[in-house]
Amino acid sequence: MRHYLKKFDKRILIGLGVVGAGVLYLKVLSPAFNIHIPCPFKHVTGFDCPGCGVTRLSLSLLEGDLYQAFRYNSLIFVLLPLFILYYYLSAKGKKRSSEAVLYGMLAMTILFGVLRNTPMFNFLAPTII
Incomplete structure (x- = not known):
């Protein structure tokens, strides 16, 4: 049990560090230095990737x-x-169920990426600033 808690505490600290770095970037560095994360997929293809809009979402x-x-x-x-x-099922050792959820998320992401670039589903594209 103690080993699990040490591993869990380490994950929490890493997560908090990542969140802290994200907040620092979004609220301090980006506005002060006008630094933005460009989307290489959109730059090359002109289409919105499934992750386009996540910085503005944050x-x-x-x-x-x-x-x-x-x-x-x-x-x-x-x-x-x-x-x-997925994380819960993985932690419980339910490999088949967790993989099914993982593949479902992958399929949703691909479908979302395709649909948001079609005229009929353009409401899925990120709103313009």
């Missing part, structure tokens, strides 16, 4: 604007609970 969440965050990238709101379910 900024909206930091400002408490859940509605606008959802408009920037709604996929994250679907994938987050599924990722938690």
